[in-house]
Amino acid sequence: MDEAGKKRRLDIQELEEIWNDAYENEAIYKEKTKAFHDKMMSPKVFITGQKVLLYHSRFKINSSKLWSHWVGPFVVTNVFDYGAIKIKSEQAGKIFKVNGHRLKPF
Template sequence: MKLKEAAELRLGQLNELDEFRLEAYERVDLYKERMKNYHDQRIEKRDFQASDWVLLFNSQLKLFSSELKSRWSGPFKESQVFPSGIVELEGMDGSLFKVNG
């Protein structure tokens, strides 16, 4: 009889542990959602117009540890702005490419 009671007690403890783990996951999800909302509220909305001059940030350059290289390139002239936020840039040599605004 004692073995059965011990097994039931252990099973109850495992169920409590599972409930505790699920509550922790829910709290982490809530925290992540609140932090995302906090961050999104502080993002500045920038409206780009065609024929504006801009600099382009090269995020790939962060991989190289060179203090002398600039992460900004340009200037580029905006040739077209799409409603989805994509911007078509024109280089000084006349080449066109699209970037996320």
């Protein structure tokens, strides 16, 4: 009985070492993946007068492969700090203030 207990403790220690190795490998993988993703991201720079398209999130509800999720074109009228951008519709003349993440160059 005593030998079975020792073997069981050794098995538990080995299992904990395997868990710790897996945890460390996961952390390393996440760091490398984030670094790669950040390296591939290019910052969007918008200037006044530039034409852009706006991502329309309501189209996600009626998802269809044939519908475009981008509407526009819009004209950038003002660029604020921290990514806020004021755009003006060419057709209706309405002015919107949106996040720069929702825009892409036309």
